[in-house]
Amino acid sequence: MPSPRNCCYDHGPIPYPVIIDYHQGKRPRSCVATWHLGAVEMAIVELLRYGKHTVARLRDQDADTQALVHCTYGFNLYSWQVRFRNRTYDLLKSEDHFGEHPRSPSGNGTPLLFPFPNRIAGGRFRWGNKTYQLERNERGINAIHGFVLDRPWSVRIDETGRLQGVFQLSRHAPSLLQRWPSDFRLTCAIRLSGTNIEFVFRVANVGNEPLPWGLGMHPYFRLPLGLPGDENQCFVQVPAGAIWELEQFLPTGRVLPVPGELDLRKPRRLSELRLDHVYTDLEFVDNWCTCRLEDRALGLCVTVKFDSIFREVVVYTPPTRGSVCIEPYTCATNAINLHTANIDAGLRVLEPGKETYAGTILFQIG
Numbered sequence: 001m002p003s004p005r006n007c008c009y010d011h012g013p014i015p016y017p018v019i020i021d022y023h024q025g026k027r028p029r030s031c032v033a034t035w036h037l038g039a040v041e042m043a044i045v046e047l048l049r050y051g052k053h054t055v056a057r058l059r060d061q062d063a064d065t066q067a068l069v070h071c072t073y074g075f076n077l078y079s080w081q082v083r084f085r086n087r088t089y090d091l092l093k094s095e096d097h098f099g100e101h102p103r104s105p106s107g108n109g110t111p112l113l114f115p116f117p118n119r120i121a122g123g124r125f126r127w128g129n130k131t132y133q134l135e136r137n138e139r140g141i142n143a144i145h146g147f148v149l150d151r152p153w154s155v156r157i158d159e160t161g162r163l164q165g166v167f168q169l170s171r172h173a174p175s176l177l178q179r180w181p182s183d184f185r186l187t188c189a190i191r192l193s194g195t196n197i198e199f200v201f202r203v204a205n206v207g208n209e210p211l212p213w214g215l216g217m218h219p220y221f222r223l224p225l226g227l228p229g230d231e232n233q234c235f236v237q238v239p240a241g242a243i244w245e246l247e248q249f250l251p252t253g254r255v256l257p258v259p260g261e262l263d264l265r266k267p268r269r270l271s272e273l274r275l276d277h278v279y280t281d282l283e284f285v286d287n288w289c290t291c292r293l294e295d296r297a298l299g300l301c302v303t304v305k306f307d308s309i310f311r312e313v314v315v316y317t318p319p320t321r322g323s324v325c326i327e328p329y330t331c332a333t334n335a336i337n338l339h340t341a342n343i344d345a346g347l348r349v350l351e352p353g354k355e356t357y358a359g360t361i362l363f364q365i366g
Contacts, residue, residue, distance in 0.1 A: 060195075182210065183205075
């Protein structure tokens with residue numbers, strides 16, 4: 001039986017077709033890697049080429065679900081198709097033909113945000129004895145959403161059937177090495193099981209200096225979740241007791257009790273909300289925080305669960321509507337500057353040569 005560790009694919013040419021069947025221990029004539037996960041579950045991973053782009057398709061045949069991950073554009077999970085009451089719904093919003101022609105990386109699918117989520121004020125911060133100036137890619141004002149969301153990642157399939165993406169700064173974006181205090185490696189492992197999707201993250205400091213880091217995810221869920229759903233019948237629930245006070249989308253350093261008009265601890269009708277807020281003081285039950293998006297017209301509910309490494313969550317209703325974002329973050333916006341001002345905003349620091357678990361996020365139906 002071939003070893004999964006021999007099944008590594010970079011963002012360069014993929015030998016096509018790539019055929020691995022771990023269950024049967026042989027190579028059928030299709031571009032498929034197949035796992036039986038127990039007696040009935042089956043996970044299938046396919047690596048597909050769209051011109052110069054590589055997309056991974058994850059399928060669970062028993063549940064009739066599939067997900068698409070753009071390996072050459074940020075390891076972005078941009079489609080999550082589930083079967084519900086004899087109809088198929090794609091619960092994530094992305095542009096048509098995103099696989100072939102990806103663009104607007106922070107506005108489609110599930111962007112991953114690292115080594116900082118959201119904004120750094122003016123794209124400028126000081127760390128150690130050095131001042132760093134990042135590209136001000138938010139209308140020339142701030143740096144936003146990190147380095148990894150629009151670049152190719154390396155891809156492999158591990159022994160449990162998870163699709164694993166790896167981004168190393170010195171390898172995948174070497175021009176940015178001087179823009180951050182240390183080189184890093186971010187790993188994201190994605191598994192589709194039934195209708196659920198699991199993301200598991202790890203961070204390694206592969207440089208010579210301490211690594212400041214923050215991680216976020218920015219998923220765009222459709223509103224309504226599907227047709228004939230009704231956006232006026234869509235509700236959001238986030239168990240947060242406080243928010244960061246913001247000025248021009250940047251935290252002032254003050255954390256305030258959540259005001260009534262922004263309180264999402266009970267389900268709130270999304271059509272009545274305009275949100276781009278950083279929530280904190282989250283409620284965790286058995287180490288999990290659970291946020292809910294419910295389309296009552298369809299009877300369909302999506303939950304976003306994450307463990308306690310994620311201490312903030314941004315809730316964003318895009319001005320064009322048609323979607324809502326529930327964004328788990330390990331730290332607040334502009335955390336690196338708040339940290340140097342002695343404000344606890346969740347920034348993490350990893351010493352050279354160290355690797356650490358960086359959190360788990362679950363998308364579930366229920």
